[in-house]
Amino acid sequence: MTLAAVAAVAGALIVAGVAVVIATGQSDRRDVDRQLRGFSEQVVRRAGPVYGAMPGPPGGPNGVPPGERGGPGGPGGERGGPDGPAGDRNRRGPLEPGSDSFARVLLASGEAVSGGANVPAGFPVTPVGKIETVSAGGQDWRTLVRPLGPDSRVQVAVGLGPVQERASRLLILVLAAIVGALVATALVTRYLARLALAPLQRLRLAADEVAATADLSVRVPDGDGPEEIDDLAEDLNAMLSRLELSADERERALESARRFAADAGHELRTPLTSLKANLATGSTAEATVDADRLTALVEQLQQLARGEAGPPRTTEPVDLGEVADAAVVAARTRHPGITFSLEGPDAGPMVAAEAESLRMMAENLLENAALHGRPDGTVVVTAGEDEGEAWLRVDDDGPGIPEADRERMLERFTRGEGVRSPGTGLGLPIAAAQATRCGGSIALADSPAGGLRAEVRVPVGGLRPRPTT
Secondary structure: HHHHHHHHHHHHHEEEEEHHHHHHHHHHHHHHHHHHHHHHHHHHHHHHHOOOOOOOOOOOOOOOOOOOOOOOOOOOOOOOOOOOHHHHHOOOOOOOOOOOOOEEEEEEOOEEEEEOOOOOOOOOOOEEOEEEEEEEEOEEEEEEEEEEOEEEEEEEEEOOOOHHHHHHHHHHHHHHHHHHHHHHHHHHHHHHHHHHHHHHHHHHHHHHHHHHHHHOOOOOOOOOOOOOHHHHHHHHHHHHHHHHHHHHHHHHHHHHHHHHHHHHHHHHHHHHHHHHHHHHOOOHHHHHHHHHHHHHHHHHHHHHHHHOOOOOOOOOOEEEEHHHHHHHHHHHHHHOOOEEEEEEOOOEEEEEEEEHHHHHHHHHHHHHHHHHHHOOOOEEEEEEEEOOOOEEEEEEOOOOOHHHHHHHHOOOOOOOOOOOOOOOEEEEHHHHHHHHHHHEEEEEOOOOOOOEEEEEEEEEEEOOOOOOO
């Protein structure tokens, strides 16, 4: 970026500098030519009457008429003659007094019959009426030849030394200005580039920090740069937030899997040991009981793993009342000594969930109530809806669970003290996992019947009539 800016400015300055030098040189050249014509007219006016009709060299031995030897009134005088028109020089602008100039009279043959001592040796004679640049005496001159008479003419010349010196000084100034401008442009451009790229630099540093530390809680600064940079920073922060959430979920899943494996191994050890002992002693009946217990445990572990696998990929409208009805029918078959009753409206609440998850949730709640309630007790199941949520309540009349232990009972393989049935400690955790999978929650409380109330709440998805059975 800096190089491009410097190159662009350099190109523009070079073009502008060349244009200035050329324009100034042309202007000075026009001034010199204008002064040269004025100089020649002055010389013609003064020398014309003397040399205009002259057939040969007039005057004295050197052919110089009186008054032309440097007198104040002759053409060759220091202030008024061809060799030194001081007054005219003062009107030439860039030609200061003392600039090289001369005037001389030439015959038709090219012989000089009058001229100052400052005429360089071998100074060329140029065509009449045309201003040309010639080199003589180590410098350049602008010269003009004008006719005086049939056999004579006058040549005037002005040295270009002062003009060329001025052009050289101007060129040096232009080059110095270009160099200074380029340096200033480079510094300013570099500063502005660093200022503009500072937000990107902060983004890069934040990204480097995340890469070096794997700390996804780092956030890049935003709100202090251009709109595009701020938008990029917001997108990066949103991405880091999603990555952090994903990493946390993955870590929780790994930790859950580790605990699940450890707990499952511990729970499977007891029935496997008992089964092995019964097989060794030939107790077939007891071995069958152990095998059934082992099978039930494995099935519950599968249900628990499925519930902790995350939300289902597809959902459908499910009548929670129908799910509760089916769970009651199944529980009556497994526990004929316990009274199960279903209460609630004929139209059950509709939820958007996975039917199998709701089935496992309801069956495990009823199974838990049957195992830990009274042997000949009553379990009441109620389904309903309020405040945009569908709920399923299971009340038993057993000993219940102390309030201090209720949250712990939702953990895997946790059993209450003094329970009469050797359960696996997975019923309530499975119900909680399936409720979470359906986007709901579970809560334990005291039942009006004296035992435990387990209540599950899930989002409502509509209502439809429930068939009477």
